Amino acid sequence: MAGEMAEQPARLSELIARADSVRALVRSLVPSPFTGITIVARGSSDHAAVYGRYLLEAATGLPVSLAAPSLHTLYGVRADYRGQLVIAVSQSGATPEIVETLRVLCSSGGRGLAVTNDASSDLAAAASEVLALDVGDERAVPATKTVTAQLVAFALVASALGEVPFSSAALSAVPGWVEAVLDDGAAARDASEALVDASHLIVVARGFMYGAALETALKIKETCSLLADGYSSADLRHGPIAAVTRGFPVVALRAAGPADADMASLVDELRARDASVLVVGGPDAPDVPLPADVPEALAPVLAVVRGQQLAQALALRLGHDPDHPEGLSKVTAT
Amino acid sequence: MAGEMAEQPARLSELIARADSVRALVRSLVPSPFTGITIVARGSSDHAAVYGRYLLEAATGLPVSLAAPSLHTLYGVRADYRGQLVIAVSQSGATPEIVETLRVLCSSGGRGLAVTNDASSDLAAAASEVLALDVGDERAVPATKTVTAQLVAFALVASALGEVPFSSAALSAVPGWVEAVLDDGAAARDASEALVDASHLIVVARGFMYGAALETALKIKETCSLLADGYSSADLRHGPIAAVTRGFPVVALRAAGPADADMASLVDELRARDASVLVVGGPDAPDVPLPADVPEALAPVLAVVRGQQLAQALALRLGHDPDHPEGLSKVTAT
Numbered sequence: 277m278a279g280e281m282a283e284q285p286a287r288l289s290e291l292i293a294r295a296d297s298v299r300a301l302v303r304s305l306v307p308s309p310f311t312g313i314t315i316v317a318r319g320s321s322d323h324a325a326v327y328g329r330y331l332l333e334a335a336t337g338l339p340v341s342l343a344a345p346s347l348h349t350l351y352g353v354r355a356d357y358r359g360q361l362v363i364a365v366s367q368s369g370a371t372p373e374i375v376e377t378l379r380v381l382c383s384s385g386g387r388g389l390a391v392t393n394d395a396s397s398d399l400a401a402a403a404s405e406v407l408a409l410d411v412g413d414e415r416a417v418p419a420t421k422t423v424t425a426q427l428v429a430f431a432l433v434a435s436a437l438g439e440v441p442f443s444s445a446a447l448s449a450v451p452g453w454v455e456a457v458l459d460d461g462a463a464a465r466d467a468s469e470a471l472v473d474a475s476h477l478i479v480v481a482r483g484f485m486y487g488a489a490l491e492t493a494l495k496i497k498e499t500c501s502l503l504a505d506g507y508s509s510a511d512l513r514h515g516p517i518a519a520v521t522r523g524f525p526v527v528a529l530r531a532a533g534p535a536d537a538d539m540a541s542l543v544d545e546l547r548a549r550d551a552s553v554l555v556v557g558g559p560d561a562p563d564v565p566l567p568a569d570v571p572e573a574l575a576p577v578l579a580v581v582r583g584q585q586l587a588q589a590l591a592l593r594l595g596h597d598p599d600h601p602e603g604l605s606k607v608t609a610t
Numbered sequence: 611m612a613g614e615m616a617e618q619p620a621r622l623s624e625l626i627a628r629a630d631s632v633r634a635l636v637r638s639l640v641p642s643p644f645t646g647i648t649i650v651a652r653g654s655s656d657h658a659a660v661y662g663r664y665l666l667e668a669a670t671g672l673p674v675s676l677a678a679p680s681l682h683t684l685y686g687v688r689a690d691y692r693g694q695l696v697i698a699v700s701q702s703g704a705t706p707e708i709v710e711t712l713r714v715l716c717s718s719g720g721r722g723l724a725v726t727n728d729a730s731s732d733l734a735a736a737a738s739e740v741l742a743l744d745v746g747d748e749r750a751v752p753a754t755k756t757v758t759a760q761l762v763a764f765a766l767v768a769s770a771l772g773e774v775p776f777s778s779a780a781l782s783a784v785p786g787w788v789e790a791v792l793d794d795g796a797a798a799r800d801a802s803e804a805l806v807d808a809s810h811l812i813v814v815a816r817g818f819m820y821g822a823a824l825e826t827a828l829k830i831k832e833t834c835s836l837l838a839d840g841y842s843s844a845d846l847r848h849g850p851i852a853a854v855t856r857g858f859p860v861v862a863l864r865a866a867g868p869a870d871a872d873m874a875s876l877v878d879e880l881r882a883r884d885a886s887v888l889v890v891g892g893p894d895a896p897d898v899p900l901p902a903d904v905p906e907a908l909a910p911v912l913a914v915v916r917g918q919q920l921a922q923a924l925a926l927r928l929g930h931d932p933d934h935p936e937g938l939s940k941v942t943a944t
Binding site: 311312314318319320322329330333334336337338339340341342343344345346347350351352353354355356357359360373384418441475476478482483494497498499500501502503504505508510511514515516518519521524534535538601 | 645646648652653654656663664667668670671672673674675676677678679680681684685686687688689690691693694707718752775809810812816817828831832833834835836837838839842844845848849850852853855858868869872935
């Protein structure tokens with residue numbers, strides 16, 4: 277896991293260097309009329325998809341949905357996906373239900389793009405075009421370099437389809453920012469001490485950062501055998517906050533932008549409930565900082581890396597092997 | 611909460627009696643061309659929306675998405691929702707971000723249906739048409755009768771738009787099945803004893819039943835101040851299962867149908883990990899039964915009622931007031 281985390285700046289640079297050809301490939305797939313986008317994914321890829329969902333809807337204005345695979349793999353419902361760009365995301369390209377769902381949605385009119393690490397996978401074969409992540413073998417069970425590459429891939433796809441809330445220069449700066457975060461492992465290691473006695477925790481964020489909260493929670497679950505769940509701040513206020521009592525550990529992800537006022541007030545509210553809040557990013561002297569000047573829409577890439585560091589440090593501190601979580605394997609069949 | 615739970619058979623009967631007019635109203639709204647459906651909701655209404663998402667996609671074959679309100683309320687992205695039926699769901703019809711999101715999506719071409727208990731609410735005013743649930747005032751903070759009415763409303767809307775996986779006769783039988791479940795409170799009360807020492811738990815289901823798992827988890831969180839999270843069985847296998855260790859409490863919702871083989875094997879897997887699994891529904895001598903003969907696509911209504919009973923019984927057993935959870939109010943502004 278540590279080795280694959282360390283590769284991220286180089287792998288993201290290589291992907292960003294292919295920006296022009298990726299954009300051309302995406303544009304060649306756009307159906308006409310173009311009525312919406314559907315993303316097919318599970319696990320960490322699904323968290324990248326949540327990020328992609330915000331970014332793609334911001335860029336196109338069109339409704340973006342996350343597929344419910346069981347409709348196609350178990351219930352066999354009739355589908356009409358004409359006008360849809362269907363983006364299927366899987367590290368291995370081998371998860372059977374993702375492959376099958378992409379196949380059904382393409383055979384019912386969707387134009388399929390596979391985002392995968394293996395350009396010769398079943399998923400790639402089921403798609404019209406392949407965006408190969410080319411980040412190399414991933415051996416640790418918890419996905420790391422693939423996830424940040426998937427986030428950057430969504431940033432590239434969105435920039436091919438419309439206006440995005442970040443500049444090309446900012447996108448090109450991402451690998452450097454990731455390197456700066458990786459070079460500063462002490463902040464996350466120190467912060468993870470506050471979570472050592474937790475029997476469960478939540479990770480909360482809003483808007484573009486929401487997918488990073490889901491992914492950070494999953495990394496902690498996978499590596500630490502600890503129940504951790506991700507929430508949007510809005511969803512947390514709609515009921516779940518009732519479960520936040522004295523000492524309850526919460527990791528809050530923040531980034532300057534339109535969603536941050538809501539996060540700032542939520543952190544105050546959680547502290548008023550005597551929750552134990554660990555803040556990652558944002559302007560108010562966070563426990564774990566993110567690089568300054570990162571646009572909010574790209575901050576999730578850095579927050580995900582912070583989440584990897586937190587999960588890894590906590591797992592080691594708790595005596596777990598983060599590379600081989602008990603009872604998990606690399607490809608999941610459901 | 612108890613009083614409102616007890617009203618459910620009568621309120622659902624009244625709603626089902628209006629089936630023909632509801633269907634006519636829905637059909638009058640369908641845009642041409644009709645390219646997809648978007649649902650806007652938060653909290654319990656969002657869990658009804660997850661159920662609706664499966665049912666509406668099964669009925670129409672079109673992509674169904676759940677809106678990300680912050681895109682419209684915080685980021686102000688340009689939207690193009692021509693061809694979309696937009697269904698906004700809110701008990702009070704007063705949640706500002708739901709009202710605002712519906713307004714934006716309608717002003718960008720969507721045809722808006724408000725599903726609400728208050729036909730004179732802001733949400734109703736923002737919509738083209740209103741499906742009034744008319745279940746009467748809801749005074750307890752945890753929503754109960756509104757949620758089952760929302761599920762039935764989605765069943766009616768789906769049946770207006772295409773073929774649904776249940777008969778009219780089965781839909782008409784729902785209030786009687788709900789009554790049978792309510793008359794058999796002892797099963798849930800006894801089962802809740804197994805959860806008394808839990809500091810956290812998960813609720814798991816698949817396919818049509820997934821929304822009921824999310825809602826059951828929320829009811830437990832709200833009433834018992836206990837971290838409970840809902841998962842689809844497929845998502846659980848993609849990593850989170852690593853957090854399920856010896857004695858970990860899991861509530862599994864089952865119903866005979868195409869998704870049940872997956873649930874049955876998951877229950878076996880969880881028990882092999884020495885989890886403490888409480889089974890609701892399904893054919894294998896469940897701890898808490900659901901009525902026999904309920905079609906899978908309607909079973910979520912009954913499972914939600916079982917979840918209400920479990921949450922209420924556990925809250926009382928733990929000394930909480932289920933009607934007034936600490937720090938929650940009826941309308942949430944985010």
